[in-house]
Amino acid sequence: MNFNITTKDKYALVTTQVDKLDTTCAPELKSELVYLNKTDVRNIIIDMGKTRYCDSSGLSALLVANRLCKGVNGSLIICGLQEPVMKLVQISQLESVLSIAPTVNEAVDLIFMEEIEKDVKKEE
Secondary structure: OOEEEEEOOOOEEEEEOOOEEOOOOHHHHHHHHHHHHHOOOOOEEEEOOOOOEEOHHHHHHHHHHHHHHHHOOOOEEEEOOOHHHHHHHHHOOOOOOOEEEOOHHHHHHHHHHHHHHHHHHHHO
16 A cells, blocks of 8 residues: 555544655545545645655645645645655745645644634634
8 A cells, every 4th residue: 555544533644655656656646635535534634754756746646635625625734745855846836835844743733723723713
């Protein structure tokens, strides 16, 4: 299995188990993300700590996840980016589009902060 998925109360954690997120496994990631979205998961954290390489199909999977989460008023946070993957994200100018955190713990904190903000806005 290329991706481990752990569903928590407010989010799902998708951990990549691949060295390369490319055309061979990006479609699998997309289908996992679509499935999570269809099962009412609003917030997704993708831990890419084990992934050293990502190509355009990998970036496409991340952008699909971002769109799916935003479509249900949720959040996508990517964490654990290794230097080559982070450089690709920067070259593609996606760091302003994608939410990126250094670690899973910081990503979880961001999810909970955003959920609190959404609850406050509902009350106003």
